Amino acid sequence: MTPPLQKLPMLKDFNQIERKYGKPKSLRMSFPLNSKEFKNLKDSMKDGRDSDVTLFIFKNRKVVVIAKPWYGEGLYRAPSGGWKPGESLEGVALREGYEETGTKIKLQRYILRIEVTFSHRHKEVIWTSHIFTAKYLSGKLQPIDKREIKEVKLLTLEELSSLKPLLLKTGSGGLAYRAALTEKALEEIKKRRGNLYGRSREGTSPSPTKSTSKYKRAGTGACPYFFNLFTVYRMLSTI
DSSP, X not given: OOOOGGXXXXXXXXXXXXXXHOOOEEEEEEEEOOHHHHHHHHHHTTTSOOEEEEEEEXXXXXXXXXXXXXXXXXXXXXXXXXXXXXOOHHHHHHHHHHHHHSOEEEEEEEEEEEEEEEXXXXXXXXXXXXXXXXXXXXXXXXXXXXXXXXXXXXXXXXXXXXTHHHHHHTOOHHXXXXXXHHHHHHHHHHHTGGGSSOOSBTTBOOOHHHHHHHHHHXXXXXXXXXXXXXXXXXXXXXX
16 A cells, blocks of 8 residues: 555655656565664654665666675675655765765666555654665775675575575575565566666656557467566666
8 A cells, every 4th residue: 555645755756756667666664673673763853854765776787786894694685774854865875875875776677566564562663664676887885884795795586585494594584684675676666677777758757557468469379489588688787
């Protein structure tokens, strides 16, 4: 169910973002946090932030992931950063992409908006994650903010998906949420793969519904072989 628009900050900005990067799928989730996690979350919200931008950055058909200093060996997730009141959503995405991964990126698609309820005992906090795909443009893969990030690397989508048990094994409610977010994001990425990574014209978004139905008609008609080749070409040329 889509959250009521009046609850979204900077409505005009959201309309512009959705026109440029597409309307995301909206989800709601809930996760319990331990006392330390809940306190850290509340402390991070003192400046008014209640949202983050999460980025699935693609480079050479792999995705850029980060590890925080307290993560165990082999534990990674997509980079993200808090969105403070008054900031541009695009500006936050570009800044966090650089600070956490050392790269210059180009946003591609706005794929998910997740409203999550974090709870501890009888207290609750509402948080929203805005999930984008992005294209790597330049820069060495290395953290700029070394206090927050200890490692940056590339993983295939399959390798990233396989990390879910490690995230859950930590017992962290926050990482359990990141595991669920990653799972849903990868579902959307695979679903939209045919036209996810690019746009037909600068500043205009592709129309997944129209293009998908068009290609399905072509694929189920007299020339399914041509459709398969076209799909593979799109995937390889736009990632």
